[in-house]
Amino acid sequence: MKIQNLVFLVLFFPLLLSAKQKTGIIPQPVSMQVHSGKFVITENTAIEFKKSQTELKEAAAFFGKAIREISGYELPFNKKKAQTIRLSLDPINTIGKEGYQLQVTSDHIEIKANTKAGIIYGMQSLLQLLPPIRTNAKLELPCLEIEDYPRFKWRGMHLDVSRHFFGPEVVKEYIDLMASYKLNVFHWHLIDDQGWRIEIKQYPKVTDVGAWRVDQTQFPWGDRPQAKAGEEPTYGGYYTQEQIKEIIAYAAERNITVVPEIEMPGHVASAIASYPEFSCAQQPQLPLTGGDYSNTSSNYCAGNDAVFEFLENVLTEVIDLFPSEYIHIGGDEVNKDSWKKCDRCQARIKEEGLKDENELQSYFIKRIEKFLISKNRKMIGWDEILEGGLAPEATVMSWRGEAGGIEAAKMNHDVVMTPVNPCYFDFYQAGPAGEPLAFSGLNNLKKVYHYKPIPEELPAENAHYVLGAQANVWTEHISTVEHLEYMVLPRMAALAEVVWTPKEQKDWESFNTRIQEEYRAYELKGLRYCPGNFTVAI
């Protein structure tokens, strides 16, 4: 290297570094003005809030911890220091429950909101502008003013922990990613044919038996033969109730509600493996190793009252654990052949004056909804719950396209949009060539970014029934945390802008610039991601 180049580098290196100051926030705030000047967080900065606003102590602790991680500084609370970060809960009528106002000047930062959630979101915006990991870089923030609030109330990410089990640490990492993008619903798919993942004290076999299968591999198109002689089901795992409580609390600190999915009446081979008496065939079986649920007994028997007693007891434990207003009851892809061949199911159809198995499914779901309402909870289910008649208060999660969601919203039911296209993050994002095996299809970043949760076909007066949108991550093909990160990054960032930013302000070019800065942050944090329409090894 020429000596003059070296001199140039030495002299201007700090400048080059500071030129890398992040300026973009994802999701794009409702309004943001960047001014000249900067605020630098140092050891001489304190966090200030009124002692009477006790929730702010938790918010301050959250921010203090994040700052400690990237700098080693311990920011004191309510101590006289040269510079302050002021937090306050003030009634502000323009920003709603989750909004915030953020001001950065050269000598103070101020975050105001109606609730702790808003304060946390103001902090998330600040954190996005700060270095993502601990380096020698200063904690500089540009002077700015932001007023910000979300477009939708349901900003969700789903995670299937049945097809492959992910331990509590991975779940927390997933929650952290969601939180940084201001997503607020974690839909936890805890039960499916391939594994039951939640401890139920009254029914230990659901995890003693139902959480373990004979092979780690998922056989996507057809079941692996059942265990051979001498083979033990040893692959799997589950969350204890203590671990679940800890995850719920961790999520709550970040304004994330955990919605548990207790799948029924189909996709429950793991439950049937544990308690064969709850199926129509009542034959012993193991949790499935394949994605094909149709060739084995995977349903609860809809004609057996003991099944409802079991489910009500399970749901009671679930409700005691999860404070969420909504309980997801699944309801998808029920193979009704077992009910057709079952005397008890046929007797139930007769007794209840039902027309067919679709109405039997509706009977099943309505009976569960009644129970949930008696416990002051709301029921949400996949769009198949429309078949045979929708339960009176049900919220519909529309995955087979938007048709189910539109139908439900027209019937004045709440809806969450999560159509396969483009909300399935188990699909390819760059294309099959070079990418790890994915479920199917292509949902690239741009397609996710352009998703509109309110369909044009929906009459305007019903639009408010769309609570929001979410993306789903089915894990038939995803067994490691690295692969999981790769599937959700950066698509989770695009989803965040879909559900948060006002539609008039969405701008692909701007997002594309901001996401480049995110890529650098992912790299520094050691997160895997898909950098556009090409692939990287994971």
Ligand code: TNX
């Ligand atoms: C359908 S989406 C399912 C899941 C599979 C997924 C694969 C839904 C409600 N049910 O059980 O994992 O397809 O993409």
